[in-house]
Amino acid sequence: VWLMRQAGRYLPEYQKLREKASFWHMVRTPDLAVEATLQPIRRFGMDAAILFSDILPLLSAMGVEVRYTDGGPVIHPPVRARGDLARLRPVDAQLHLDYVGETVRLLAGKLHPDVALIGFAGAPLTLAAYLVEGRASRDLQQIKALAYNQPELAHELLSLLADAVYDLLRFQIDCGVDAVQVFDTWAGLLSPEDYGELALPYARRVVERARKLGKPVILYVRGAAAILEDAASSGCDVLSVDTSIRIQDARERLGPKVGLQGNMDPAELFSPPERIGERVRRLINATGGRGHILNLGQGVPPEAPVEGVSAFVRGVQAWKP
Amino acid sequence: VWLMRQAGRYLPEYQKLREKASFWHMVRTPDLAVEATLQPIRRFGMDAAILFSDILPLLSAMGVEVRYTDGGPVIHPPVRARGDLARLRPVDAQLHLDYVGETVRLLAGKLHPDVALIGFAGAPLTLAAYLVEGRASRDLQQIKALAYNQPELAHELLSLLADAVYDLLRFQIDCGVDAVQVFDTWAGLLSPEDYGELALPYARRVVERARKLGKPVILYVRGAAAILEDAASSGCDVLSVDTSIRIQDARERLGPKVGLQGNMDPAELFSPPERIGERVRRLINATGGRGHILNLGQGVPPEAPVEGVSAFVRGVQAWKP
Numbered sequence: 001v002w003l004m005r006q007a008g009r010y011l012p013e014y015q016k017l018r019e020k021a022s023f024w025h026m027v028r029t030p031d032l033a034v035e036a037t038l039q040p041i042r043r044f045g046m047d048a049a050i051l052f053s054d055i056l057p058l059l060s061a062m063g064v065e066v067r068y069t070d071g072g073p074v075i076h077p078p079v080r081a082r083g084d085l086a087r088l089r090p091v092d093a094q095l096h097l098d099y100v101g102e103t104v105r106l107l108a109g110k111l112h113p114d115v116a117l118i119g120f121a122g123a124p125l126t127l128a129a130y131l132v133e134g135r136a137s138r139d140l141q142q143i144k145a146l147a148y149n150q151p152e153l154a155h156e157l158l159s160l161l162a163d164a165v166y167d168l169l170r171f172q173i174d175c176g177v178d179a180v181q182v183f184d185t186w187a188g189l190l191s192p193e194d195y196g197e198l199a200l201p202y203a204r205r206v207v208e209r210a211r212k213l214g215k216p217v218i219l220y221v222r223g224a225a226a227i228l229e230d231a232a233s234s235g236c237d238v239l240s241v242d243t244s245i246r247i248q249d250a251r252e253r254l255g256p257k258v259g260l261q262g263n264m265d266p267a268e269l270f271s272p273p274e275r276i277g278e279r280v281r282r283l284i285n286a287t288g289g290r291g292h293i294l295n296l297g298q299g300v301p302p303e304a305p306v307e308g309v310s311a312f313v314r315g316v317q318a319w320k321p
Numbered sequence: 322v323w324l325m326r327q328a329g330r331y332l333p334e335y336q337k338l339r340e341k342a343s344f345w346h347m348v349r350t351p352d353l354a355v356e357a358t359l360q361p362i363r364r365f366g367m368d369a370a371i372l373f374s375d376i377l378p379l380l381s382a383m384g385v386e387v388r389y390t391d392g393g394p395v396i397h398p399p400v401r402a403r404g405d406l407a408r409l410r411p412v413d414a415q416l417h418l419d420y421v422g423e424t425v426r427l428l429a430g431k432l433h434p435d436v437a438l439i440g441f442a443g444a445p446l447t448l449a450a451y452l453v454e455g456r457a458s459r460d461l462q463q464i465k466a467l468a469y470n471q472p473e474l475a476h477e478l479l480s481l482l483a484d485a486v487y488d489l490l491r492f493q494i495d496c497g498v499d500a501v502q503v504f505d506t507w508a509g510l511l512s513p514e515d516y517g518e519l520a521l522p523y524a525r526r527v528v529e530r531a532r533k534l535g536k537p538v539i540l541y542v543r544g545a546a547a548i549l550e551d552a553a554s555s556g557c558d559v560l561s562v563d564t565s566i567r568i569q570d571a572r573e574r575l576g577p578k579v580g581l582q583g584n585m586d587p588a589e590l591f592s593p594p595e596r597i598g599e600r601v602r603r604l605i606n607a608t609g610g611r612g613h614i615l616n617l618g619q620g621v622p623p624e625a626p627v628e629g630v631s632a633f634v635r636g637v638q639a640w641k642p
Contacts, residue, residue: 138459139587139588139619139622140588141587141588141591141622141624144586144588144589144591145588145591145592148588148589148591148592148593148596149591149592149593188565189565190564191564191565191567191586191618192565192566192567193567194586223544223546223565225544225546225547225565226546226565226566226567226570243511243512244509244510244512244513244544244546244547245513245547246512246513246514246547249547265465265512265515266460266462267460267461267462267465267466267469268465268469270462270465270466270469270470271466271469271470272469272470275469297512298460301460301462303462
């Protein structure tokens, strides 16, 4: 059991760190990133810690200017034309992501051997969406329009990002993470046909290469009900699904060969603790607890009560087959 | 063929109307609402006109203060506690929605008999989401938390809204619409379990009652891939689906008894016209053009090129089995 965004604003001890440092500063400062990563483990004892970072530092390492604003991250100017590709340089992780390496190495030395350390990256389509839209988007209108009008340019961008994502995951694994999660958060906003053309081939390229490094790869896709089999065909060890699908249906459709991760609704964290415990039991029973990493369907909301997160983790820890 | 939001900002003649009147003023002024409704029919010759309105005037008629801001509609204060229910009065459509009745009557007199006039309303869950969240929300966190913590209150609100929605649809049908569409736009943000508990029973109550009035009922649910059979079990004549599902899969899963509406990606409107024509043919061929109302998966974006909409409609009109 672990939770996406388990290190974050819902924790008072995290809020305290943030009083003195911006999110971006924390990500780039290994001591602070290590502390943020460890906070939820100390308090709740999850089975895995996830590197405190974000998917956009990779773009930053590629020479793109990323600003974190109150309205979310902004990339300006966005990538819209062939000339914009020249702004993207290949990733030299040792040089431009040295702080990530240092954070992973420090964490690997501090975590109890029973606690897994998870590294992560955005998937090529999701990163491309940020680059082309310039910010989080509800409809991916710009990147779709780019792909429909300039397909070669879109594929060139996705290909270049697939290489960069792999480089980052390899670097994280070299530095000591035990598993990696690839976030294709926005891919579910594509039609199944576009998913097969623009998202899956590049997610697959990343997953296949990363798996050869000997660590398990988790693929997260939000809103994957219509493309579940496609997403699993990426070769991922574990498919992380959001709340929009019944996890027993996912198990039935995918069979036992792919692990599943998820998929409690984050809004359940606002429920009374007894209800949370009951929902956790129901969620585990839906898969029999086999090949199932307990998690939410999306990240912990900043407003979530600490008691809700605690009830979720305790519920899993208390489960017996 | 028709398009959701076919009357709207992408049309220069609509922009011209909006120079002199706010959206809200247009909705409440029958002459302007009639003109906006007719504009796309004149230009493109769709098979159906949809009443120029919004789903929130119903809440306004219930005594709720709705403000249209640049950031979208705002309901303040939102409904969060039992005492807030007292603010919601039963709908007297003749009195509080007289402008809707007048617009429908005028349109029924002006439209060619071959062009259907579609009325519409928000579904209970979607309206409840607006009332409780206070604005459009990406995660429905507030209404979910309300339903988990005060289930009786949530069901009371949904039940009260189901009655109001039915009253509005009956009024529209009495005034002369040929069909109605119920928008459960946000219901796909619920888990399948919550959909079955909070959205479906109330959508079903509305659909079943409205069908008895003798006009076809279309139900729209965004992101319905995991709950397709449930949504169809509402008894709707036509299920309108967004782009997240292959329409041939929807046909296969639902059989020929339920009509389908959709589901071209609105971003395709930004494609070259030849590509749009080709995509339209592919979409129609996916169902053989039987029991299939051609439409987008979501509304026409304000930035869509007029040529794209034109290519979409002409593509359907040119199709031959």
